[in-house]
Amino acid sequence: MMPLRYLILADGDFSPMTSKTANAFIRYHPERVVGVIDRRLAGRTVESILGFGGSIPIVGTMAEGLALGPDAVMIGIAPIGGRLPEDWKAGLLDALDAGCDVWSGLHTFLSDDPQLAARAKERGCTIHDLRRPPPSLPVASGRARHVAPFVILTVGTDCNVGKMTAQLQLTHALNQRGIRTRFVPTGQTGILIEGWGTGVDAVAADFIAGATEELVLKAASDQPDVILVEGQGSLNHPGYSGVTLGLVHGACPDALVLCHQAGRSFIGEYREAEWTAIPPLSAYIEAYELVAGMVHPTRVIGIALNTVDCEDEEARAACEQARDATGLPVNDLVRYGDNSELVDAVEEALQNYRLAREDAGAV
Numbered sequence: 001m002m003p004l005r006y007l008i009l010a011d012g013d014f015s016p017m018t019s020k021t022a023n024a025f026i027r028y029h030p031e032r033v034v035g036v037i038d039r040r041l042a043g044r045t046v047e048s049i050l051g052f053g054g055s056i057p058i059v060g061t062m063a064e065g066l067a068l069g070p071d072a073v074m075i076g077i078a079p080i081g082g083r084l085p086e087d088w089k090a091g092l093l094d095a096l097d098a099g100c101d102v103w104s105g106l107h108t109f110l111s112d113d114p115q116l117a118a119r120a121k122e123r124g125c126t127i128h129d130l131r132r133p134p135p136s137l138p139v140a141s142g143r144a145r146h147v148a149p150f151v152i153l154t155v156g157t158d159c160n161v162g163k164m165t166a167q168l169q170l171t172h173a174l175n176q177r178g179i180r181t182r183f184v185p186t187g188q189t190g191i192l193i194e195g196w197g198t199g200v201d202a203v204a205a206d207f208i209a210g211a212t213e214e215l216v217l218k219a220a221s222d223q224p225d226v227i228l229v230e231g232q233g234s235l236n237h238p239g240y241s242g243v244t245l246g247l248v249h250g251a252c253p254d255a256l257v258l259c260h261q262a263g264r265s266f267i268g269e270y271r272e273a274e275w276t277a278i279p280p281l282s283a284y285i286e287a288y289e290l291v292a293g294m295v296h297p298t299r300v301i302g303i304a305l306n307t308v309d310c311e312d313e314e315a316r317a318a319c320e321q322a323r324d325a326t327g328l329p330v331n332d333l334v335r336y337g338d339n340s341e342l343v344d345a346v347e348e349a350l351q352n353y354r355l356a357r358e359d360a361g362a363v
Contacts, residue, residue, distance in 0.1 A: 003029075003032055004032065004071040004072045004101070005032050005033070005034050005069070005070050005071050005072070006025070006032055006033050006034065006070055006071070006072050006073070006074045006103070007033075007034055007035055007036075007037065007065040007066065007068060007070035007072070007073050007074070007095075007100070008022045008025070008026075008033060008035070008036045008037065008073075008074045008076040009037050009062075009065075009073055009074065009075055009076055009088065009091065009092075010022045010036055010037065010038050010076035010077050011037050011038050011039055011085075011088065012038060012039065012040060013038070013077045014036055014038040014040075014041060014049060014058065014076070014077075015049065016049070016050055016051070016308060017160070018077065019076050019077045020077070020078060020160055020189060021074070021075070021076050021077060021078055021105055021188060021189040021192065022036060022074070022076030022077065023050055024164065024165065024168075024189045024190075024193060025074065025076070025189065025192055025193060026046055026050065026052070026053045026056065027050075027052055027053070027165075028168065028193050029193065030046075030052075030053050030054060030056060033046075033053070033056050034056070034065075034068040034069060034070045035056060035057045035058065035059050035064075035065050035068045035070075036056065036057075036058045036059070036065075036076065037058075037059055037060070037061070037062060037064075037065050037091075038058055038060075039060040039061070041058045042058055042059055042060030042064075043058065043060075044058050045057060045058065046058065061091075062091035062094050062095060063094070066094065066095065066098045066100070070100055071100060071101065072100050072101040072102065072103055073092065073095040073100050073101075073102050073103070074102075074103045074104075074192065075102075075103070075104040075105060075106055078105055078106065078188065078189075083106065083107065083108045084104075084106055084108045084110065084113075089113075089115070089116070092110070092116060093115070093116065093119050096116070096119045096120050096123050096125050097119070097123060099123060099124075099125060100125065101125050101126045101127070101128065102116075102120070102125070102126075102127045102128065103128045103130065103192065104127070104128065104129055104130065104131075104188075105130040105131055105187075105188025105189065105191075105192070105199065106129075106131065107131055107202060109129040109131070109132055110127045110129060111127040111129050111132075112129075130188040130191050130192065130199055131188055131199035131201070131202035132199075132202065133198060133199070133202055133203045133204075133207075133211065134198060134211075137203060137204075137207040137210050137211045137214065138207070138210040138213070138214065139206060139207060139209075139210045140209035140210040140212070140213045140249065140250045141210075141213070142213075142252060142295065142296070143213055143217060144212075144213045144216040144217065144250065144251055144252035144296075145252040145295075145296045147216060147217065147220035147227070148220065148223070148357075149182070149219070149220050149223070149224050149225060149226055149227045150225065150226045150227070150254050150255070150349070150350045150353045150354075151216060151226075151227045151229065151251055151252065151253045151254050151255075152167075152170075152226065152227070152228050152229065152253055152254065152255045152256065152257060152301075152346065152349075153229045153231055153247060153248065153251045153253035153255075153256055153257075154166050154167050154228075154229070154230065154231035154256070154257045154258075154259050154304065155231050155234070155235070155244065155248070155256050155257070155258055155259070155284070155288050155300075156231055156233065156234045156244075156258070156259045156260065157234055157258070157259070157260040157261075157264070157278050157281070157284055158234050158237065158260075158261070158264060158267050158268050158278065159232075159233055159234065159237060159240060159267075159268055159269075160261075160268060161259045161260055161261040161264065161306050162259045162261065162304060162306035162334075163230060163231035163232070163259045163304075164185075164187065164189060164190050164230045164231075165306075165333070165334060166257060166259050166304035166333055167183055167228040167229070167230050167231075167257075168183060168190075168193070169333035169334060170228055170257075170333065170342075170343065170346060171183040171228055173333070173340075173343045174225075174226055174343065174346065174347070177343075177347065179225045179226055179347065179350065180223075180224040180225045180226070181224055181225065181226040181227075181228060182219040182222055182224040182226070182227050182228070183228050183230070184197065184215045184216060184219050184227060184228065184229040184230060184251075185197030185198075185230050186198060186199070186200045186212065186215065186229065186230045186231070186232055186247060187199055187200070187201065187230060187232055190230045197215065197230075198211045198212075198214070198215055200212060200232060200243060200246060200247060201232055201233075201240070201243045203246075205242055205246070208242070208243060208246025208247070208250065209246040209247075209249045209250030210250060211246075211250065212229070212246060212247050212250025212251050213250045213251070213252075215229070216229065216250070216251050216252070225350065226346070226350060229247065229251045229253065231244070231247060231259070232244060232247055234267070234284075235248075235284070235287055235288060235291065236267070236279070236287075237267055238267065238270065238276065239269070245291065248288070248291060248292045248295075249292070249294075249295045249296075252295060252296035253292065253296070253298050254296075254298060254349075254353055255298055255299060255300075255301045255346075255349050255353075256288055256289070256292065256298055256299065256300045256301065257300070257301065257302050257303070257304050257342070257346075258281065258284055258285060258288065258300050258302075258303050258304070259303075259304045259305075259306065260278075260281060260284075260303065260304075260305055260306065260322070261305075261306040261307075261308070261309075262305055262306065262307045262309070262310055262314070262315065262318035263309060263310070263318070264278060265277060265278055266278060280325065281303065281322060281325055281326050282325060282326055285300045285326060285328075288300060300326075300328065301328070301329070301345050301346065301349045302328050302329040302330065302331075302341075302342045302345040302346070303322050303323075303326060303328055303329070303330040303331075303342070304331070304332070304333055304342060305318060305319055305322055305330055305331065305332050306332065306334075307319070307332045307335055308334075312335075315332060315335055319331060319332065328345075329341040329342050329344065329345040330342070
């Protein structure tokens with residue numbers, strides 16, 4: 001079956017910082033995107049806005065987008081609360097009328113909308129709600145502690161600092177080095193890119209860790225060398241810390257990679273309130289290692305820095321400052337690619353993990 005070709009709906013919100021789902025899918029699968037809808041930017045290309053994506057056109061209306069011949073329409077943004085903008089519904093009905101499936105990572109399940117569901121059934125289309133959790137999730141029981149692969153979880157100083165992107169870049173780099181690596185998606189964007197996973201932020205609180213544990217066990221069944229679990233939120237985020245903690249305890253990671261956006265000083269959504277100032281990286285390292293270690297011992301082995309807003313000189317200075325502050329390997333895996341000290345750090349940690357297992361007599 002040929003891969004789907006998507007029209008991405010990000011009307012009024014397509015930009016480097018606000019359309020995370022759209023941006024990530026375009027970065028990793030540009031050949032599968034026919035266009036982006038954003039009336040503010042109609043007539044421009046994706047490359048001119050994001051700095052990647054080539055000549056993918058930005059159009060102003062659903063009709064213009066459907067004329068590009070997509071197989072499906074993807075919701076390309078994830079606003080706070082994850083609700084469908086009301087004025088998008090008419091466009092989605094038009095997309096269903098045109099025979100397009102709809103893929104959505106919103107917390108609002110589009111397949112529960114009577115009008116959209118009826119139109120999809122009438123036209124023989126499918127609405128995919130990526131955040132809808134699977135049935136019968138377990139309460140975590142620490143089973144991920146015993147998997148053979150080396151498990152790494154990305155953790156962050158805030159939302160939207162590059163936790164998924166860091167893992168995808170590491171997955172590519174490690175596989176290129178002959179280290180069998182499996183990426184575990186835990187959010188709607190990762191699920192779109194990889195084709196499997198669970199959106200843990202839509203799971204009932206009692207089962208977040210259990211859902212994460214199930215994902216790690218599934219990845220381990222393929223017998224990779226390394227499992228890279230996509231992180232969510234941050235431990236000190238006023239809204240999303242519960243998801244972060246569920247991932248930390250459900251994945252039982254052997255190592256952590258701390259992700260931070262250079263220059264970000266406050267938790268994103270809280271308008272620079274003094275009480276949401278981002279503490280030093282060293283404080284995050286201490287906190288994550290302490291909290292994770294209450295279930296399974298772990299350590300932060302490196303810093304994945306997001307320098308998207310920096311010129312090259314600023315980016316190099318930010319990496320150097322983070323190295324000096326933490327004593328850890330630091331790099332921007334997108335800007336500097338696969339040949340980075342952070343990839344070397346993961347490979348070294350894997351070798352040490354294998355030696356420790358051999359000394360302990362683990363199979």
